[in-house]
Amino acid sequence: MLDELEVRDLGPIHHALLDPSPGMTAITGETGAGKSMLLNAIRLISGSPSRTELVSPGGDEAWVQAVFSLDEGSAALRTIEEAGLPREEDGQVFISRNIPLEGRSRAAVNGRSAPRTLLQEVASDLVTVHGQADQMRMANPSRQRDFLDSYAGDQDLLEAYAQAWSAYGQTRKRLDALRNQQADVMVQADYLRESIARIDQVDPHPGEDRDLRARRDRIEHAAQINQGVARALGALDPSQVDPDADAPSAAGLVEEAISSLEGIGVEGTFQEVAQRLRSLNTELSDLVFTLSGEVDEGGQEDDLDKINARIHDLDELVKRWGPGIDDVLAWREKAGYDLEDMDASPEKVGELQDRCEREHEAALRAGRALSDARAEAGRDLGRKVSGELGSLAMSGAGLEVKVRPRPDEDLDAHGLDDVDFLFTPYPGSPQLPMGKSASGGELSRLMLALELVAADARANQPEAGKTDNPTMTFIFDEVDAGVGGRAAVELGRRLARLAVTSQVIVVTHLPQVASWADAQFVVSKIPAGDDRVETSVGRVTGGDREREIARMLAGSESATSLDHARELLESSRL
Template sequence: MLEELEVRDLGPIHHALLKPATGMTAITGETGAGKSMLLNAIRLLSGVPARGDLVSPGSKEAWVQGIFTQEEGAPVLGIIDQAGLPAEDDGQVFISRSIPVGGRSRAAVNGRSAPLSLLEGISSDLVTVHGQTDQMRMANPGRQRDFLDAYAQDEHELAEFRLAWSSYQSSRKRLDSLRNQEAGLAAQADYLRESIDRIDQVDPHPGEDEDLHQQRDRIEHAAQISQGLRMALGALDAAQVDPDGDGPSVSGLLEQAISALEGIGIGGVFQESARRLRSMNTDLSDLVFTLSSEMDDEVQEGDLDKINARIHDLGELTRRWGPTIDDVLAWRDKSRLDLEDMDASPEKLQELQDQCSHDRDAALKAARALSRTRATAGHTLGDRVSEELESLAMAGAGLEVKVVQQDDDALDQHGLDDISFLFTPYPGSPQLPMGKSASGGELSRLMLAMELVAAEARTAGMKPGAGNGQASDGGGDVLPNQNQAMRESMTFIFDEVDAGVGGRAAVELGRRLARLAVTSQVIVVTHLPQVASWADAQFVVSKHDGQSGGVETVVDEVAGETRQREIARMLSGSESTTSLEHARELLVSSRL
């Protein structure tokens, strides 16, 4: 609901503050006074393109702001919260727009900059403007479908269909993906088989490549190793190198030293020194044994060629699937599992085909159920709107809502239906698509009739066509059940709705706008006193001499005697005793 609209330097309006009523608000004034600028302000808050020529002469920029109140849980609050622009605790949403003379306009939501796309996204849940240009949007089949779904209250059928459609899309996507991969999978399976066979032929073992490199290093340095061993062993124990030699060994010399120290026969440092020498001699004997065993490990002829060939084979594996033999073995094991899955792909393909077929059948079944609900609601909607048009000075006019169920191949995310709103503006006129077959005033009254019928369905809380027990006002009008009525957060704005209307039809027009205002906020721009008199609040747009010498537009709320005089002016152009009395009677009689 729009709580407040403030405008600065927009066209002829230098400043205006409008606080609409909760129910119905009328905006009146002489032709050319600037009422359209208030509508332009609201359109700017809805994200429409801005023009620099809208700025008041002599001003640098125009600025508009709307304050909207939304109930807890309203979709708008969720949208702006996700955008990082949360509303106030009381559900107030502040939307503003500044339009410079030159350059790009700027938008803000709750005091923070926001893209125009966000304004466009949330405005559809805040304001519905029914003017000559705005109503062209209802020519869009998508909007007509959404309107019908809202009227049909087919949330359950829609939810069932959307769930079934989502499942079908998911299985179809998986099936298409597997089909697209079939050729690639066959080639990949061949590659895996050949690779696994090659690895199995080489039959590597964990860490084998490292061991072979160590062996090759030893063989390639065999002469250097042999010479070093002989020199070391010759120094430690010559008999290890030359059994016929008689040179002393380091171990034998240590034994002599140990015997000499032990022969002293005195403990202490001598005995401790003997013990340490014996320990050293034990380690030395182990070392000599180890080195001498290395001398015995002779390289057989042809060993180096075999080792190099094996290293080459292993190197081929590590280059392709390495970098180590352990990596090669891990890749082979994983590939065997992958190959098993690929070999089972025909079964998986058939399984997915069956699942996809099942999900499509479920989506078609849900779409047909949704289509039946839409068709029933469309018939009722057309009949009820046609009845309302009769009371809005459009005798013989009518709306037909066609819901044509298409072939199964036409199934899409919206179902199977081709939905069209066909309007007959006058008797004898051919049925033409809505939005392309009537004047602005006729379209405004058509939209009013549609909104009235939709509001009745929402108020009743029952699907169209069911016995909802709505009350009648005695004149054939179905009035909302006041005990069930819940005020909608939507603000409806009507422009040109009174074009070509007068007399009794004007009274009925006002009555129906007031009836819609029972459940929704309604703002109407009107020239008719019979319409304005039904409003809960009335604002007059008029021109006055400005402080700078020019002419500017001001917006004033009128109430009491001031409003009575404005209604009298609208009736006769003057404030005569007769017109004032007529205005008073009109205001008194204009009540639901």
């Protein structure tokens, strides 16, 4: 609901502050006084393009701000939160816009800068303007479809169809992707088979490349190793190198030292040293045994050739799938699993094909159910709107809502049908698409009839089926064009009826309409000096309102017109 609208330096309005009623508010005034500027202010906070010619003469910039009160759970509040903008604690939303003479227009939501597209998204859940330019948007078939769905209260069917369509779309996307990948999959599968066969042919083992390189290094340095080992053995035990050698071994010499010390026969240091020498001798024997095992007996040239050939085969694997044999083995294991999946892809295509067909049938069933509900709601909507038009000085006018089924293959995200609002403005006129067959006033009254019927439907819908925001603000301009007499009274009555469930703001020149309002604002011209004229906007109550209604009735404030104004105000009650 719109709590407040403030305007500064917009056209002829230097400053204006409106606090419209939660029910019906009428904006009246002489022609050319500037009532349209208030609508321009609403359009600006709704995200319409800015125009520098809207800035008041002599002003640097125009500025407008609207304050809305929203219930918790409002779609507009969710949009603001999703955009990362702050929320006011009391649920109010402040939307402002400035239009400088130079530079870019700026918008803000709750004090934070916001793009114009966000204003459009937020305002779409808050305000609906029914002026001639604004109503052209209702000529869009998608808006007509959305309006019909809102009237039908078919939220459950919409959600069921959306889920079925989403499931079908996802499966179809997977199926198309899998089909498109078949050629690439075949090439990749052949590559994996050849690679796995090559690895299996070589049959590497974990760490084998490191072991082979260590063996090759030993063989390549065998002479140097044997020479060094022989000299070491010759020093430790000459008999290990030359069986005929007479030189004693190191172990033998140590053994002699042990015997000499033990022969002293005195306990203490000598026995301790003898014991240490015995331990040393044991270690020397182990060292000699180890070194003697390191002497190669020859015949390793053949081994070296085999090792080099094996290393060559392993290096080929490492170059392609390395950097090490362990990595090659890991790659081979994964490739095996991938190949299993690829070999199963024809079966997967078949499974997805079957699933896609089942989900397509499910989406068709959900779409047909939605179409049936739309068709029934469309017939009811057209009949009721046509009835309302007769009470709005449009006798013989009518609306037909056509729900046209499409072929099954033309199923899309919105269902299986197209929706057309066809309007007949007068008897004998051909049916024409809405927006192309009516004047501004006729179109405004048609939209009023639509909103009235929709409001009645919302009131009768169970809570779960309601899709509209009950705090919507409806603004009507030109709705009274070409209307007078009894039809004007009925027009005012119907606007007041709509205001029972929604906030209604109407710009009107008819006293029979303004008298039904809960609040009335008058837009008037006032001298501003230097032959300038400014526009003032003020709320009228009591006697001031009676005088304004009298002016609208007779152009004067005579006793007769004032009596008539009081009578009109008193009778304008639901």
